[in-house]
Amino acid sequence: MLLAIWASGLTVSCQDVERAGNRGAAEKNGTxxxxxxxxxxxxxFGDLSGSPQVRWMSGTYGDPRNPGPSMYWIDAVITLDPVKVAQLTGAYAPVAAQAAPDVVKGLRPHLPPGPFKTSEALxxxxEKQEGWGVTAYLDTGANILVLVAQGT
Structure with a gap:
């Protein structure tokens, strides 16, 4: 009998781990x-002055009903002056991105068509504020910078 209870508990534990493994990446939640x-x-993120148009959204990852520390996200589409785009391109040598920026649904209509360029240096x-990681994408044809950021 004891063996049957132990085996039943093991099966439930394995199912919980399997479900947790199938959840994938944490979901972005926001207002x-x-x-x-x-x-x-x-x-x-630093000097974005002179940017004529900025569109962005933010929130936290995961289920807001779960207590505990939160990981925050910001997705931003920023129109830059062509001179600033040239400076960024010259200074950080971005190359063709493997994929378009993965921004939240509400910001997707504001994304330019690309192609996008990115680099670790960009x-x-x-990454001006400690605790924040940024993936930056440039669409040099549209003079648009897209930031996908996560932080604490």
Whole structure:
């Protein structure tokens, strides 16, 4: 009898692990508010002054009903001056991105068609605030910078 109870517990534990492994990446949650204020982006990512248009969304990963520390995300589409795009391209030598930026659904209509360029040096250039990781994409034809960021 004891062996049957142990075996039953083992089966349930394995099913829980399997379900957890099938969940995939944590889901981005947020208010759905499309923002156009630049100051919060400048504070986290550095000099974006002179950007005529900024569209961004933010929130946390995971299930908001679960207590505990949160990992935050920001997805931003930023129109830059062509001179700034040339400076970024010259300084950080981005190359063709393997895929388009993976931004939340509410921001996708604001993405340019690409092609996008990226590099580790370009990412690092926008990692100004400790605890934040950034993947930066440039569409040099549209003069648009896309930031996909996560932080604590």
């Amino acid at each position: 759905g508010e499309l923002r156009s204020d630049i100051e919060p982006l400048v504070r986290r 990412d690092t250039a926008f």
